[in-house]
Amino acid sequence: MTSDPADPFRLKRLAEALIDAARKAGADQADALAVDGRAIGIDVRAGGLEQAERSEGIEIGLRVLTGGRQAAVSSSDHGDAAIAQMAARAVAMAREAPVDDHLGLADPSQLATRRDAAYLDIAEDAPEPDPAHLQDMALRAEAAALSVRGIAQVEAANASYSHRRMWLAASNGFSGGYARTGHALSVVAITGEGLGMERDYAGESRVYAADLPSPEEIGALAAERTLARAGARKPPTGAFPILYDRRVSASLIGHLLSAVNGSAIARGASWLRRDLGEGVLPPGMDLTEDPLRPRYPSSRPFDAEGLATRSRLIVANGVLQGWTLDLATGRKLGMDSTASAARGLASAPQPSHSNVVLTSGRFSQPDLIAQMGRGLVVTSMLGASVNGTTGDYSRGAAGFWVENGQIAYPVNECTIAGNLREMLMTLIAADDALPWRGTEVPSLLVEGMTVAGA
Structure with a gap:
């Protein structure tokens, strides 16, 4: 199965395709997850970029239940052939697993009727932050810590962003999903040297960037905590x-x-x-x-x-x-x-x-x-x-x-x-x-x- 990154329903189709494949492979019941995630992390040190990381991709996971046994498998390959192979492998693994009569999916009458998270406001509807913006946030936090007298160095200042969407589908008829975003900023400051060195940190994470404290607040708090550790x-x-x-x-x-x-x-x-x-x-x-x-x-x-x-x-x-x-x-x-x-x-x-x-x-x-x-x-x-x-x-x-x-x-x-x-x-x-x-x-x-x- 091909997957267009711009297609908002691709995760739903992937999860439901896994359920179909599991049934064809002989599973009594199955549930599946499809996850689309991307993340950016920026580390700065001594006023410059130390490290920049970016990751993105789609991963899928399948759990099958058969005869009171279960097995779970995952893959980053979500083509049609890979999905069929995953399902066959999961069913074969389940047949070798110990029996547990308590295993089983929910009865359809137990399932949630609300299958999105729009009312929870856990995904910020805004463009992905530019890496240069994240670097600036980290540099400001580092500068705020270093501006406090007594701070010898900043071990690390990090700004990051993540966006994750998931879709859960099951053979009992459930199919639903939602997105989640995260913004984080942290600083580790050091005072003293040698055996007298002490360090402490400050860091915060939020769903919305606007809910984060300013970089200056986080840097100053890291410095305050670190200086209090001296001696x-x-x-x-x-x-x-x-x-x-x-x-x-x-x-x-x-x-x-x-x-x-x-x-x-x-x-x-x-x-x-x-x-x-x-x-x-x-x-x-x-x-x-x-x-x-x-x-x-x-x-x-x-x-x-x-x-x-x-x-x-x-x-x-x-x-x-x-x-x-x-x-x-x-x-x-x-x-x-x-x-x-x-x-x-x-x-x-x-x-x-x-x-x-x-x-x-x-x-x-x-x-x-x-x-x-x-x-x-x-x-x-x-x-x-x-x-x-x-x-x-x-x-x-x-x-x-x-x-x-x-x-x-x-x-x-x-x-x-x-x-x-x-x-x-x-x-x-x-x-x-x-x-x-x-x-x-x-x-x-x-x-x-x-x-x-x-």
């Missing part, structure tokens, strides 16, 4: 309260989201597997998912199985309300899908989250720092050792040491540890959550964790 040293060792800055607090909630994922629950590999209907966060705290937020980067009108997405409470007033499910995990657990399926071109659907919001608190971050007295503010983390079955938690961290309710000095090279169940039940939220994030979480104070430093 970092190890903190004391002991049990202390820890404040997760809003830059990293979403990772803490991310562990809770992993624990309520239906895949982990179905395997019995979650530390929350017995806690449905139990308290998992402090009273008064909600955790909401809303995939229908206009102009948000991870909004979507339907999931990867064609079910209509909707807002739902994962945690209400501290109490766990339900698991995050796709069709297969829902069937395994005797529950309905939460329309949370996500998939890649060559992978089966898996439960996933989009646009999660944690209840904000009444206190500012300085209020919580004053309240903690002595402890650690974490602004960056690296590495992770998290036991998904027990909730035991350990991560490398850097940030600022607090004495007498005030930031005393920057710290690095330390480890923080605790148990997620106990940590989450002590949370106190600040009022500083930032918008436009896929997981919108304020700074979070956690009592009684272990800090391993000097």
Whole structure:
């Protein structure tokens, strides 16, 4: 099948052609994705162009189900012969896969009726930005960081743009698709030299270019954060309260989201597997998912199985309300899908989250720092050792040491540890959550964790 890049319906035809080929090859059921993506990335350094990248192309993916078995394949070749070969290969692979009686497409009555995303406003209807414009944005951000006294160099300044269109079709009659755009700008600044070198960054991404902060704001923020890191040293060792800055607090909630994922629950590999209907966060705290937020980067009108997405409470007033499910995990657990399926071109659907919001608190971050007295503010983390079955938690961290309710000095090279169940039940939220994030979480104070430093 030939594909004209100017043809707006080419993805629909490709996806539906894959379904036809799968049926001819002997599949009982099938679903297919066709994706058209293009991206531009510009890196600058020392006032000049460091690297420019551009990628574009169409890729297709097919999942077939036959006799309770499934297989998925993908290709960048979307000619007629390639599609027929893909379908035959997928069916042959599926026949060798293990049987899972919970597999299967949605009943047609379950499918979303709205099959586009125009009402979500997640694709900017504007010409692709010129590479020279992106380079100018990156250079302005770099210059803003370098203009701040004490910044030795900018390690990287990047501006990028992406446009992605997808179409999902299935043998149960579903056929729908939508586009998504993204604009991003980031800066990594450095202060000091040798063993005294410290770095930090600032970066933002949006659906619409107009919603991005200016390059000067991003560059200045990267510089401010970097200079605050100068002279970092190890903190004391002991049990202390820890404040997760809003830059990293979403990772803490991310562990809770992993624990309520239906895949982990179905395997019995979650530390929350017995806690449905139990308290998992402090009273008064909600955790909401809303995939229908206009102009948000991870909004979507339907999931990867064609079910209509909707807002739902994962945690209400501290109490766990339900698991995050796709069709297969829902069937395994005797529950309905939460329309949370996500998939890649060559992978089966898996439960996933989009646009999660944690209840904000009444206190500012300085209020919580004053309240903690002595402890650690974490602004960056690296590495992770998290036991998904027990909730035991350990991560490398850097940030600022607090004495007498005030930031005393920057710290690095330390480890923080605790148990997620106990940590989450002590949370106190600040009022500083930032918008436009896929997981919108304020700074979070956690009592009684272990800090391993000097």
